[in-house]
Amino acid sequence: MGYISEESLDSIPLKLLEMGCLPGAEVQLVQIAPLKDPLYICVNGSHLAIRKETASKIKILKSE
Amino acid sequence: MSKKDIKVALIGNPNTGKTSLFNQLTGLTQKVGNYPGVTVDKKQGSCKLSSTQNAIITDLPGTYSINPTSVDESIVLKTLLKKDIKESPDVILVVADVENLKRNLLLFSQIKDLEIPTVLAINMVDQMARKGISIDLTALKEELNTEVVLISARKNQGIEAVKAAIIKCHVAAKATPMCDNKKIDPAYFEKLKAINPNYTLYELWLMVTQKNFPEGISKQEKEQLLSFNKDVSKLKRYQHKETIYRYQEINKVLQKTYLVDKSKAKDVRARLDKIFTHRIFGYFIFLLVLLLIFQAIFDWSSLPMDLIDTTFAELSDFARSNLPTGILSDLIVEGIIPGIGGVIIFIPQIAILFLFIAVLEETGYMSRVVFLMDKIMRRFGMNGKSVIPLISGTACAIPAIMATRTISSWKERLITILVVPFTTCSARLPVYAILISLIIPDTKIFGFYNLQAFTLLMLYALGFGTAILAAYILQKTLKIKTTSFFVVEMPNYKLPSVKNVLFDVLEKTKAFVLGAGKIILALSVVLWFLASNGPESYKNAAQNTIEKVANKNLGVEELQQKIAAVKLENSYIGIMGKSIEPAIRPLGYDWKIGIALITSFAAREVFVGTLATIYSVGSDDENTTTIKEKMRSEINPATGKKIFNFPAGMSLLVFYAFAMQCMATLAIVKRETKTWKWPLIQLFGMTGLAYVCSLIVFQILK
Numbered sequence: 001m002g003y004i005s006e007e008s009l010d011s012i013p014l015k016l017l018e019m020g021c022l023p024g025a026e027v028q029l030v031q032i033a034p035l036k037d038p039l040y041i042c043v044n045g046s047h048l049a050i051r052k053e054t055a056s057k058i059k060i061l062k063s064e
Numbered sequence: 065m066s067k068k069d070i071k072v073a074l075i076g077n078p079n080t081g082k083t084s085l086f087n088q089l090t091g092l093t094q095k096v097g098n099y100p101g102v103t104v105d106k107k108q109g110s111c112k113l114s115s116t117q118n119a120i121i122t123d124l125p126g127t128y129s130i131n132p133t134s135v136d137e138s139i140v141l142k143t144l145l146k147k148d149i150k151e152s153p154d155v156i157l158v159v160a161d162v163e164n165l166k167r168n169l170l171l172f173s174q175i176k177d178l179e180i181p182t183v184l185a186i187n188m189v190d191q192m193a194r195k196g197i198s199i200d201l202t203a204l205k206e207e208l209n210t211e212v213v214l215i216s217a218r219k220n221q222g223i224e225a226v227k228a229a230i231i232k233c234h235v236a237a238k239a240t241p242m243c244d245n246k247k248i249d250p251a252y253f254e255k256l257k258a259i260n261p262n263y264t265l266y267e268l269w270l271m272v273t274q275k276n277f278p279e280g281i282s283k284q285e286k287e288q289l290l291s292f293n294k295d296v297s298k299l300k301r302y303q304h305k306e307t308i309y310r311y312q313e314i315n316k317v318l319q320k321t322y323l324v325d326k327s328k329a330k331d332v333r334a335r336l337d338k339i340f341t342h343r344i345f346g347y348f349i350f351l352l353v354l355l356l357i358f359q360a361i362f363d364w365s366s367l368p369m370d371l372i373d374t375t376f377a378e379l380s381d382f383a384r385s386n387l388p389t390g391i392l393s394d395l396i397v398e399g400i401i402p403g404i405g406g407v408i409i410f411i412p413q414i415a416i417l418f419l420f421i422a423v424l425e426e427t428g429y430m431s432r433v434v435f436l437m438d439k440i441m442r443r444f445g446m447n448g449k450s451v452i453p454l455i456s457g458t459a460c461a462i463p464a465i466m467a468t469r470t471i472s473s474w475k476e477r478l479i480t481i482l483v484v485p486f487t488t489c490s491a492r493l494p495v496y497a498i499l500i501s502l503i504i505p506d507t508k509i510f511g512f513y514n515l516q517a518f519t520l521l522m523l524y525a526l527g528f529g530t531a532i533l534a535a536y537i538l539q540k541t542l543k544i545k546t547t548s549f550f551v552v553e554m555p556n557y558k559l560p561s562v563k564n565v566l567f568d569v570l571e572k573t574k575a576f577v578l579g580a581g582k583i584i585l586a587l588s589v590v591l592w593f594l595a596s597n598g599p600e601s602y603k604n605a606a607q608n609t610i611e612k613v614a615n616k617n618l619g620v621e622e623l624q625q626k627i628a629a630v631k632l633e634n635s636y637i638g639i640m641g642k643s644i645e646p647a648i649r650p651l652g653y654d655w656k657i658g659i660a661l662i663t664s665f666a667a668r669e670v671f672v673g674t675l676a677t678i679y680s681v682g683s684d685d686e687n688t689t690t691i692k693e694k695m696r697s698e699i700n701p702a703t704g705k706k707i708f709n710f711p712a713g714m715s716l717l718v719f720y721a722f723a724m725q726c727m728a729t730l731a732i733v734k735r736e737t738k739t740w741k742w743p744l745i746q747l748f749g750m751t752g753l754a755y756v757c758s759l760i761v762f763q764i765l766k
Contacts, residue, residue, distance in 0.1 A: 009304055013282035015551060016127040017307045020167045030334075034343035038448075040554060046162050047333075047554040049435045049448075055551065 001062075002027050003004070010061035016054070020044030027060060070119040071152070073143060075175060076159030077168050079428070079555035081187040084217035085159055086123040089226070097127040106139075107571075113227040122153070123689035128167070130174045131303070132272060133549065134472040138276075144178055145245070145267060145278045152567060153233050156182045157226070162189050162197060162214075163556070169306070169314045177241040177266035178208065181233045183211045185226050189494070190216040196325035209240050218561050243313055244271055253460050259288050273303055317621075325377045336557050340432045350433055354455070357420045357653045360754070361459065365412035372412075376405030394596060395589070403588030406667060407581040410460065413632050417459035421452065422568040426560035434552050444532050445539025446483075447476040447550065454531065457487035461729045462580045463572055465736055466585050477546040479535050481736060482746060485729055486531035486722070494705040495720050496523055498672055502696055502712030526721050578730035587666030587727060591637065591674075595659075598635040605631045637662065650757070651719065652712030652762040658700075662713050666727045671720070680706055711765035715758040723754035 006011075021027075021043050023055040030047065031040040050063045076082040086094075090109025107123040123144060125136035132138035146152045148535030160168035163588065166167045167187065176182055192198065204210045246253045247266055256272065256574040257265045271277055272292045281289070293299060339345055375531045380401045387393035430452065440449030449471045456464035471477040488496075497520075504516050601608075611629045630637050641659035648658055656741050660674040675695060698707045724730070730743040737743070 008564075009303060009308070012304075013547065014300070014303055014307065015128070015305060016129060018170055019129070019551060019553070020139055020311075022308060024290045031341055032335060033341065033435055034346065034427060035437060037439045038435060038550065038552075040118060040341065040435060046167050048551075049265055049431070049438070049552040049554055054551070058334070 002060040008057065011057045011059075013054065013057065014053075016048075016050070016058070019048060019056060020046040021045075027058075049058045051055040068116065068118070068437065069112070070230060071154045072111075072119050072230060073119045073153035073156050074121055074159065075140060075171065076126060077157055077161065078160040078370075079553060080126070080159045080164075080168065081217045081549070081763055082123070082126060082159045083567075084561060084564055084739070085157075085185065085187065085215065085223075085226070086121065087563055088217050088220055088223050095565070096575060098663055100541050101477075111227070111233050112388075117231055119227075121157075127171065131274065135469050139271065141276055142244060144175070145270065145276060147262075147278055147280050153180060156180050157185060158182060159185050159187050159217075162186050162192055162194055163328075165725055166311075166314055166318060169317070170310055171207075173242045173310045173314060174266070176208075176239075177245075177264065179239040179241055179264045179266075181237055181239045183213065183226065183229045183233050184208065185213045185215050185222070186228075187215050187217050189214040190219055190221070195331075196327065198323045198325075200321045207317040207321060208242070214456045214695070241266065243306075243310055243704070245306060245309075247765060248309060252302075253322070256289075256292060260285050262642050273299060302602045333556055337432070337554075340429065341435055346432070346436050351435060353424070353429075357417065357455065358458070360416050360420065361413050364416055368412040369409055372405065372409045374399060376408070379405075395592065396597065399589045399592030400585070402673060403585040403592075404581075406588060406673070407577060408586050409669075409765075410490055411573060411577065414459045414463070414567055414576055417456060418463070418569045418572045419565065421456065423560045423566040426558065426564060428555040428557045431552055431554050435554065438468065438550065444535040444658065445476065445479045445542075446535055447471050447473060447480070448552065450476065450480040453484050454487055454528070457484040457489060457531075460489050460580070461485045461578065461726065462486070463576055463710055464733050465729070465732050466575075468736070472549060473540060475539075475546045478544070478737065478742070479538045479542065481733060482538060482742065483534045484530040485724060485726065485746065485750065486527050486534060488527040488721070489668075491726065492527075493722055494669045495664075495671045496520060498675075499708075499713050499720075500693075502708045503710050521697050523717065523721055530722065579732070583728040583731060584667045588591050588670070591663050591666055591670070594637040594640070595632065595635050595663075598639070599630075602631060602634040602636075603607045605634050632659075650762070651758045653764070654707055655714070657707070659723075661719075664720075665727055667728070668720060668725050711762050714765055715762035719754045719758040721754070722750055722757055724750035 003025055004021060004023050004025050009023050011038055012023075025044045028042045029039060030042050032040075033040070033049075036052075038049045039055050040047070040049050042048075074082060074086055086107070089111045093111075094107060094109040096107055109121050109123075111119045111121050113119050122143070124140045126139040127140050130141050130144065132141050143151070143153070144156075156178075158168075158172045159173055160172065172182070172184055186199070199214070201212060201214060213225045213229050214221055215226060217223070241264065247255075253265060253269075256268050257466055259268060262280070263271075268289065271281065272289050275290075275293065277286050277289070332472075340349060346719075370655050380397050383393065384397045387396065403434075415486060421430075424433070434448035436448075437451045441448055441450050450468070453464040453467045456467050459482050465481050468477050468480045498520050502517050504519050507515050509515050509518060594708060600606075606627045609630045610623070633642075637659055639656070640662055641655040644658045644662070645653075645655040648661070654663070656675070660671045664671045665676040668762065696706070698706070724747045730747060733746060734740055734742040751764045
């Protein structure tokens with residue numbers, strides 16, 4: 001569980017933005033694939049699988 | 065299509081039930097065509113909106129936004145930017161999933177800014193109560209300033225309302241933008257708008273960002289638009305800003321109209337995901353699914369395939385005995401009927417495979433497989449999405465190659481296309497079957513497992529293993545720079561809709577029959593011509609044979625057989641077979657197998673048919689042995705040994721496992737990659753590999 005940080009706006013690929021990965025949005029890590037990649041996340045109601053490489057471009061602020 | 069017909073474009077995110085709605089609206093009037101210049105299938109159908117009004121509905125590929133990242137998605141942009149009266153849509157019907165309305169409205173907002181009359185159909189509203197969702201429809205219509213309809217396409221609810229809304233929207237012909245990009249940077253966008261007032265600001269903006277210019281744009285205007293492209297980072301930043309701005313507007317609308325009560329939501333997704341993507345059970349279930357598919361392909365299809373086989377054989381016999389003798393009847397009996405039969409026989413296996421894939425995709429399971437397999441496939445330069453083409457390849461490489469279109473990274477897609485033909489397609493099966501029965505003894509190993517079945521299994525493993533290995537080598541050698549970008553939506557689990565699955569199977573099977581079938585049929589006719597015509601020696605064959613054997617006192621049957629064999633030997637194809645004999649002798653083949661290798665270029669299974677022709681001349685005699693027996697007893701005059709002995713048979717099996725012998729596949733690869741380079745690399749690379757490996761196998765075993 002965490003929030004997408006505002007400063008990662010420019011580094012998030014446009015396609016991910018369009019699919020709901022917006023700065024400030026709450027992200028939930030649903031599952032990690034058995035071989036540790038890709039990641040299965042839920043953000044803004046979208047359930048997405050993205051590769052770690054892509055995920056590393058998104059900065060997350062932890063929230064408890 | 066009459067002039068009055070309303071042209072409707074159907075657009076929506078993937079997994080919104082867009083196809084369900086399309087099927088409900090158009091039913092069996094659907095036709096699949098091609099977009100000019102590109103390879104994506106264009107699905108169209110007609111729909112009676114009212115007693116006086118018809119519509120032509122075009123189903124555009126599913127996309128999350130107008131900004132495309134794959135071949136499929138770029139079609140949407142191209143269609144929408146067209147200002148051609150004949151082609152451009154009068155009304156756009158946007159389908160949205162009620163559960164993901166926010167994200168779905170992003171696409172809607174982009175479409176709205178094109179200022180084309182738009183209807184919004186919110187689908188799967190039957191799920192609202194279960195998910196705790198409520199919508200204020202009147203307010204939503206007002207906020208979005210458009211026609212909004214609540215539907216449940218699978219349950220056939222709200223379809224009439226959609227039709228009425230299309231008419232209403234078409235008559236009103238009003239279209240207002242939802243967002244105004246000028247708010248991002250007024251001066252910048254003012255300047256853009258000034259370039260051509262005939263286009264909306266958003267259209268011009270799309271031309272700049274996507275570098276996609278419709279025909280109505282002059283050269284000078286194009287230059288001006290391209291000048292906006294110079295500052296790439298600014299462009300990118302504005303695209304990001306635009307997306308955020310769109311979501312802000314959407315949020316404003318939804319706050320007033322859309323409510324989710326999470327406490328009422330019930331979700332089976334999480335529980336099913338735990339099982340299907342589990343580190344052990346996940347792969348285990350996938351393996352079971354694969355086994356089930358293979359079992360079905362072989363088991364269920366054998367009966368209809370035998371039926372088709374005998375039907376066409378009988379049809380040939382019937383035609384032969386009822387048509388007057390002559391070249392034309394020969395063409396029909398020996399060329400066209402077996403040619404059509406050779407295509408039809410694949411339908412059962414292909415339809416069963418498509419059935420499974422359609423069900424797996426409809427239920428949402430396929431996305432989980434992509435998720436599970438991505439890391440593994442990536443090691444070999446492919447993508448989680450490559451799994452579907454590789455499975456499809458076991459039926460036929462052609463639909464498999466078409467299924468790679470969803471892979472957005474060009475390198476990963478190309479590698480998948482290049483290696484798919486290594487997987488054991490159904491055309492190889494009859495070849496394997498007859499060769500295995502000739503050279504592998506029908507005994508059991510480990511006390512229970514049939515050795516012949518085991519060999520077949522090994523050949524499957526060989527095909528798949530080679531595909532993976534080839535992909536690995538290609539990944540290391542291909543110098544293509546692409547940003548491998550991978551996002552897969554994990555849709556909700558759903559029960560598959562019978563109608564959607566059947567339509568999908570029907571459409572894909574039809575595409576196979578018409579696409580590959582044409583080539584296979586045409587080649588069959590060409591091969592028939594080459595086999596039944598020849599130079600002088602062919603024409604004199606009958607005369608010469610009679611003279612030669614005049615003193616041997618042969619019966620009529622035997623004489624006929626001799627003549628037919630000499631004729632084939634002297635036909636064009638016989639000459640071709642003989643001329644390649646020196647090249648294939650080191651592999652253990654004679655010119656007769658050479659002929660079969662050449663004819664296999666129509667489709668691999670023609671191998672069996674050709675050998676049947678070569679060995680079965682005169683098979684109407686009841687005393688002659690079966691083709692298999694004849695092949696078994698065939699002796700190589702040079703060595704005095706049997707032709708189909710173990711080394712030659714193994715060498716042939718290996719040759720068929722590797723060689724690129726399918727014109728139809730090459731044609732499809734050319735179409736999908738838009739150059740002859742890749743199909744030629746496939747042709748020479750695979751066939752070269754086949755030659756070398758067969759040579760090694762034969763020389764070692766000899």
